[in-house]
Amino acid sequence: MHVSDDLFPTASFMITPWSDPVIDGLGHDPRSAYVEQFWLGILGPSTTWLMRRLAAGLEREPDGFELPLAETARALGLGTRGGRHSPFLRAFGRASQFGLAHAVGADGMAVRRHIPPLTRHQVLRLPATIQVAHQAWQAGEIDSANGEHARRRARRLALNLVELGEGPEATERQLHGWRFHPALASEATRWAWQRHREAAAAVPGDGAA
Numbered sequence: 001m002h003v004s005d006d007l008f009p010t011a012s013f014m015i016t017p018w019s020d021p022v023i024d025g026l027g028h029d030p031r032s033a034y035v036e037q038f039w040l041g042i043l044g045p046s047t048t049w050l051m052r053r054l055a056a057g058l059e060r061e062p063d064g065f066e067l068p069l070a071e072t073a074r075a076l077g078l079g080t081r082g083g084r085h086s087p088f089l090r091a092f093g094r095a096s097q098f099g100l101a102h103a104v105g106a107d108g109m110a111v112r113r114h115i116p117p118l119t120r121h122q123v124l125r126l127p128a129t130i131q132v133a134h135q136a137w138q139a140g141e142i143d144s145a146n147g148e149h150a151r152r153r154a155r156r157l158a159l160n161l162v163e164l165g166e167g168p169e170a171t172e173r174q175l176h177g178w179r180f181h182p183a184l185a186s187e188a189t190r191w192a193w194q195r196h197r198e199a200a201a202a203v204p205g206d207g208a209a
Helices: 021-026 033-043 045-060 069-075 087-097 120-124 128-145 148-163 168-177 182-202
Strands: 012-018 065-068 101-103 108-112
Touching (some): 021 168, 045 087, 120 128, 120 182, 148 182, 168 182
Antiparallel strands (some): 101 108
């Protein structure tokens, strides 16, 4: 069903879950304190509230549900003006940009039920005080969720990946795929890259005597 172009290109989206065993196991509920504290500055308030609304809908109807666009836009305080360039549809666009949703056909969206941990690059975009808070959160998660054996194993695997030429984000992503806790994966990646830099700095240059 289509409505006039000064509103939205279609009356509703069919929202379905985007199944991803890794992110579903390691990610955070869009309504969690982690997302509010750390993802908000990356996604912006409109997209964060949209993801919260979609998570609640998928919790009620796990197989999917129809989302009325104009009604939902008004409920989120985004209004219905602007058509395809409305603030509401831009919120969907940002969700897609950050890999939290993707289009399915002309009027459907598959949406993640969990939001992944921030990457190292994303953390560096946050204000300094929030970066410190994220580090503290990671340290607490490591202490509570992982023992020393898991920490040593994650560091060893991360160093192997770095020495094979993987970059920081690829290394951290691979540790996620091996089911290491996100905080542990991030800490192990930082440690491996520090060791790698120290080893490289200790090697004399080609022109050294």
